[in-house]
Amino acid sequence: MWIKKYDWLLMSLVFLLTIFGVLMIFSADQIQTTKASGVIYYQRQLLWLVLVLIGLVLSSAFTVRTIEAVSYILYGLILVSLIALLLTGQGVERWFTLPGTNINIQPAELAKITTIAALACFIANRKKRIDSLKDLVIPILIVALPAVLILLQPDLGTSIVFFFILFGMLYWAGVPLIYLFLLISPIISFFLALVTQLGELRLPLWGLFFIFLCILIVYNRIYLMDAVIFTLANLLTGILTSPLWNSLKLYQQNRILAFFQPERDPQGSGWQIIQSKVAIGSGGLFGKGYLEGTQKNLAFLPAQHTDFIFPLVGEEFGFIGVAVVLVLFFLLLNHIIELARITKTSFASLTAIGIASFLFGHIIINVGMTVGLMPITGLPLPLFSYGGSFLLTCYVSFGILQRIYIERSIL
C-alpha cells in the first residue's frame, strides 16, 4: 500500500499543527455567545478532519504524471466555475451549494491547487529559460486569470495568495531575482508615492526609489524593451498616484488608509486589531492557560474560530505558544522546500514549491494581520482556522506532496 511510503515527518508536523488547531477551536467554543447559539465548531471540525484525511489519501493515490496530465483540464474547469459563480451570484458569492445537500464548494479553494499544477506544467514543459518580460506573460496570465476572478467575488485575501504562488514558482523556475523585484516595483512605487504624498515622511521617498531602480536596471543589463517598460511603469505610477489620490473623496481616502492602518478607525476595522492585540499582549510570556483566555471568552475577539484564531494561541499560551506554532509552521515549510529540492521531476518540484508558497502566504498574512502588520483581508490560518473547504485544500496539497515524496527518485 502506498501509504506505507508516506513522509511521516511531514505527516507528524501536519498532525501536530492540526491537533493544536482543533484544541484552539475547542477553546473558542467555550465563549458564551457561541455556547448560546448551540453550534459546536470543534466537533464539526473533527468531522471535517475525517473527510479531509480521506481526501489526502485519495489525492496521494494519483501519480504525478496523472496530475500533470489533467492539470490544464482541471484549471480550465475551475476558471469556468469561477466565471459561472460571478455570473450567477448576486453580491458576495464565494461558493456553490451542491444540489440536494448543504455542502458548499468554494471554487477559489480548488483554484489554488489547480493553478499551481497548471503553472508547474507550463514551466516544466518549456524548453527555454524564462529571462525576459515576454516569457513572463503566460505564467502571469495563468495566475492572474483566477486571481482577478476571485478578486471580483470579492475576496482580496485569496487573490493576494496567488501572487505568493506566482513569485514562489517563478523563483524556483530560475527567473532572476532582479526580474521578480522589477515585477513588484510598480507596487512599491505606488506605496512610496502615496507615503510621499501624505507627507508622513519628509523625504521624497519615491524619487529615491526611482533613482535606485534606474541604477539597478542599468547595472543588471536588462533587455532594453523590458527596461523601458519597467521604467515607464514606475514613472507613471509615481506621477499618477498623487492626482488619483486627490480625486478620491475624503471618505474613500479614509477607507483606503484604514485598510492599511486599521488603528485609524478604532470603531470599525481597527477595533478588531485593537482587541486582537489586547488578547495577544495580555497573554504575556506563558499565557493565561488553556481555556482561560478572558478576551476570547467575552467575544471581544471577532471571528475567533476562523480568521482570528491565532490571538487565542497568544492569549492562552503566551509568547511560548506563539513561538511553538510559528516554529512548527516554519519547519513544515522548510520540509516542503527540502522535498522540492530533492525531487528530480520539474513538475513535481515546482508543485511542491507552489504549495509551500501558498501556505506561506496564508500564514504570514493571517498572523501578521492579528498584530496589525497586514491589512485585514479574511485569510484563514492553515490547519487552525475552522472551515472544511480550506482544510480540504491543505490536506489535498499534503496528499500531492506525499505522492511527490513517494515518487521523488523516479525519473
Place this chain on the structure above:
Amino acid sequence: MPYRGLHEESVSDRLLKAQVAKVIFLVPFLLLLTVFFRYQVLHTTEYSLHSEENRLRRIELPPPRGLITDRNGMVLAENIPSYSIELYPQPIDSMRIALERLAVLLNLDPGKQEQLVQKYRLRTQSPLRVATDIDEKTLAVVEEHRSEFPGIFIRSDMKRSYVYGKKLAHILGYVGEINENELEDERYKDYIMGSLIGRSGIEAQYESLLHGERGAKFVEVDARGRELGPFRDKPPILPVKGEDIQLTIDLRLQEAMHSIMEPVEIGVMVAMGPNNGEILAMVSKPDFDPNRLSSGISGAEFRELLFHPNKPFLNRTIQGLYPPGSTFKVFTALVGADLDFIKPEGKSLEITCRGGLQFGKRFFNCWKAGGHGKIDYNQAIVQSCDTYFYQLGIKIGLERFCQYGKESQFFEKTGIDLPNEESGLIPDEIWYNRNYGRDNWGPGNMLNLAIGQGEISMSPLQLANLYATICNAGKRFRPHLLKGKVENYRLADIDFAPEHIEMLREPLTGVVNSPLGTARGSRLWGHERKMAGKTGTSQNPHGDDHGLFVGFYPADEPEIVASAVIEHGLHGSAVARYVRDLILAYIEIKAGRAQSEVAKISSTNPTAGN
C-alpha cells in the same frame, strides 16, 4: 548561462536555490516573532490592564430614597419599581429595524425613532434606552413577544411615587434627574448623571438625608455590552438607603384641607400647632401632580405648568405675600397696649366711629360706612372697626410702629424647612424715602399700616405664626415640617407682656362667637368649645380684594392655628368658613372618626371636645 531546464540543474544549484528560499521564508517568521515578543513580553502589562478594563463594567446601583411619612407613619412618598426598555448595542441598521418593530408598541413615531438612532450613534458601545417607565400592559406584551425583538432588554429601576399625588404637592415637592450644572456643584460630588435629586419641597430641603449612598456592582460584559454575570474578584458595593423622614403633617387633616380648598382657584391654607410649631397641613392652590414630574414629564407639559398665569409651582403659604389687612389689627393692639394706650384693667381707649377719620387732607374710611358709633377695645376687634385703629395708629406713630414691627421678627422668614421661603415687608421711613421719595409720603401712611393695608405684606405662614405666638402667650416656635424634639424649635419669646396678649383672647373669640362678630357665620354651633379668629381683607389694586382669616381652636386653650387666604375672595368672613370646616375636620379626626365622614359633619353634631 545556458538553460538546462529545472530537472537538469546541478545538485549544488538546487541547494543554493533552496537555501535562499528558506532564508526568504525565514525572515518574515523572525519579524513576526519579534513583534509578538514586543507585545507579549515587553508590553504585556499595558495590554493586561486593557484586557481587565475591557471586560469589567461598573453598574451603578442607585440608592433607594428615604421614605417620607406623616406624623402617624402613613407613607406619603415611596419608591416603586419602574421598567424601562433598552436595546443592546448592535449595528445601526439592526437598531433601526428593532425600533421600527417596537414602534407600534411604544408609540414611537418616525421622528422619535430617528432621534433615538442619532442618540445611539453618539455612544454605540452602550445600550440604548428606548422607553422609560412603561406601564404593566406594555411590559406584559413586550415580555411575551421578547423573541421577536432581538437585542431587547427590560431594565427594572425604582421611581419615586407620591401616594397622595397633588394633595401634598407643595409640601413634598418632587424629584428629577440631576442636571449638568448641579453635577459640578461640590455638594453633589457623589452624584452621577441619572441620579435623582429633590427639585422642590421636602425632597429638596432634605436631599442630603433622603438621598442615601450610591453603590455599584461589577459585572463581566462581553464585547456587545451584555452582562454575563458578577465579576469574580470584585464584590459589589451595596447602596445605602436614604433616611426615612417623618413629617409633622397629619395626613387626614391634609386631605380634609385639600378637599375644603378644592373649589378655590387660587388660595392658601396652612394649619400649625401653636405649642410646638408643627405644621399640621398646608395647601396652596393651584397645585400640580408631582408624580407626573417625577416620571419624565414632557418638555411641553412642564413649560405649560411653569408659565401658567396662576403659577401652580408657587407654594403660596411661604411664597405668596399679602397685606394682612384687619388680621394685623391684633399687632396694632399689642403695640397700643405696650405703649399704655390700652390698659388691661378697664381696657381704656374708647372712640366714636363715624364711618372714618379725617387726617390731614384725606378722609380715611372705616369699612362700615355708617360708622360703629361709640366703640371700645373689644368691640373694635370684634367688629373690626378701622377708625379705632386709625386713632390708635396715630397715637403710636409710624416710626415706633415700624420699629415694633421689625423687632417682632414676624416679617422675617419663619425659617420653615422648605426651600425658597419669602420674607414679608414692614416698611419704615428709610423704605418710604427710598421708594417714594422724601416728600411723597407722610404720616398718613401710618393709618393704612395700622389696619394692615398699604405697603405691609406677610405670607400666610407668617400670619399663622403671628397668631400661634399670640395663642401661646408669647412663646414662639419655629414652624417646621420635620418631626423632631419640640425644644429644638423653641425661639425667644416675643417682647409683649403676657397680660397684654391675653387681652386679645376675649375679642378674638367674639369675632366668631358674638352676634356682632365679623365671622359670626362661622361659629361652631353645638360645640362645647369655641373657635376664635380674625377676619381680614387684603386690598388688591389689580382686582377683587383677597379674603383672609386666621382662626384657632379651642379659643381658651388653642391646639391648632390655621390661616387662609383666598385670592379674590372679597371678605374675610367668607374665608372664615373654610377655616371653620378645617377646624370641624380637626375635631372629627381627633375624635377618631373616619376621615371619609368629614364632609358630612353638620353643626348639630355633638363634639367630643378635649
